[in-house]
Amino acid sequence: MKKRVVITGLGVVTPIGNDVETFWNNLIAGKSGIDTIKAFDTSALKTKIAGEVKNFDYTQYVDKKEGRKMDRVAHFAVAVARQAVADAGIDVAQENPARLGVCVGTGIGGIITFLEQSLKYGERGPGRISPFFIPMEIPNMPAAHIGIALGWKGPNTAIVTACATGTNCIGDALRTIQYGDADVMIAGGVEAAVNPIAIAGFENMKALCTDSNENPQAASRPFDKTRSGFVMGEGGGVIVLEELEHAKKRGAHIYAELAGFAMNTDAYHITAPDPAGEMPAVCMEAAIKDAGLTPDDIDYINAHGTSTHRNDLNEVIASKKIFGERAYKVPMSSNKSMTGHLLGGAGGMEAVATVLTIVNGIIPPTINYHEVDAEDGMDLDFVPNEARKQDVRAALSSNFGFGGHNAVIVIRKYEA
Structure with a gap:
């Protein structure tokens, strides 16, 4: 155990x-x-x-x-x-x-x-x-x-x-x-x-x-x-x-539980993600499994969401591979729409945001989202422009780096 x-x-x-x-x-x-x-x-x-x-x-x-x-x-x-x-x-x-x-x-x-x-x-x-x-x-x-x-x-x-x-x-x-x-x-x-x-x-x-x-x-x-x-x-x-x-x-206040983690690499290119989205999907699936959960248990994705053409498309492709038709029902939003990309600092900041999403039952928005990129299949629920009240039991927080590095954590509500 x-x-x-x-x-x-x-x-x-x-x-x-x-x-x-x-x-x-x-x-x-x-x-x-x-x-x-x-x-x-x-x-x-x-x-x-x-x-x-x-x-x-x-x-x-x-x-x-x-x-x-x-x-x-x-x-x-x-x-x-x-x-x-x-x-x-x-x-x-x-x-x-x-x-x-x-x-x-x-x-x-x-x-x-x-x-x-x-x-x-x-x-x-x-x-x-x-x-x-x-x-x-x-x-x-x-x-x-x-x-x-x-x-x-x-x-x-x-x-x-x-x-x-x-x-x-x-x-x-x-x-x-x-x-x-x-x-x-x-x-x-x-x-x-x-x-x-x-x-x-x-x-x-x-x-x-x-x-x-x-x-x-x-x-x-x-x-x-x-x-x-x-x-x-x-x-x-x-x-x-x-x-x-x-x-x-010691009687600590517990915000949430860090339940799962996975990492891998595209082994594809020094800066560009593999357009197939295969390894980010494998990484998401492995993190969910490590948490003892299934894709049906995930209520929210705190996305990498950098605002670059290839990265955003890659993440959507990966999500559809994991969640299938349910991908359209799992809200996905990007904190980077408000902060910009903190590079090595992004994962830490976004983990804090994911914890607070679970604690408060509020999903932060993706701001500046106005036009659907239907041609590339970018048609998921990106929580456009306004925060949303929603119970979140378990969430993914994903980040992908130059060199093909993929890392995903699963945070869930704490239950004794």
Whole structure:
């Protein structure tokens, strides 16, 4: 018998809110956090918009002096972890710190630091490179900083699978608890890649939306016939996972149960998904089976839903393979329509949203959905433009990354 694992804490920093309550209220209100980029001059770029995190003060979570030695992505990581641990009510002094772990990833790492230091090298030579450059840039540091900040000394890892990173980290944390290697895990993902070099890279591969600079909030249009590319976002989220008996013993508030996980790969292309949608479908089916459920038990899909032509189509094809005719009755919506694509941070944020969907019985909408793409068979229930009250017993949260990485989790209502 696998150990049961429950969710007892939530934390987010996103373009639509830097705490869970604000994030959720804006999500179900259909409020977009996408706007003209404020962090740097975009005059040389075709893309002028992004989902930036607003009014974020890292000194609320990190000592100011130490914070100067950390990339923005690590600031986000410590922030969401502190929120989630406070929400869960876990006191490290009352626990064995070797049984408290972290699995928090980032798809790109400290790319803001990388760009700044690269420019400094070109202008002033190697002697001016910061001695903190490497520990600010490498992608394991968000997880490491969480462990250091909280004094959690158990398993501490950072999985990197591009846009599937956050979901893969949650799945790996689930397995860590199920196998008995930890009692509690902080799991999810963060990203801080809104900078010129990252946007130029995605822009030049024609992945970004460049036709809505004058109307940023309408730019991210998942599943809509006019979808034309994703919008870069930043931030992320984590959930606190806890072995059920451990949570019950300390009287923890239980939001929901993390019941299943699966991962695989298309083995098809470095950026494009396999148009057959075979492996995402296999991944969804395996996650549902791992949860001890069937497709008939799934009431909602928190979609990858990036607003790119191929990814959205691929996800719809996969859903139809799994659910058959019932696919038309399973609501599917995309948080990215409001936040943009948080890359490695998406899976963590969307896991928080999925938990809150189950707890509150409200499905967030896919905003900017106005025109059905009937030609491509994009005709499912995408919860267009307005949130919907509906009981959700079990839900999928899916994320798919460059390189063909697929990751799916199943979250269900907790029942004793």
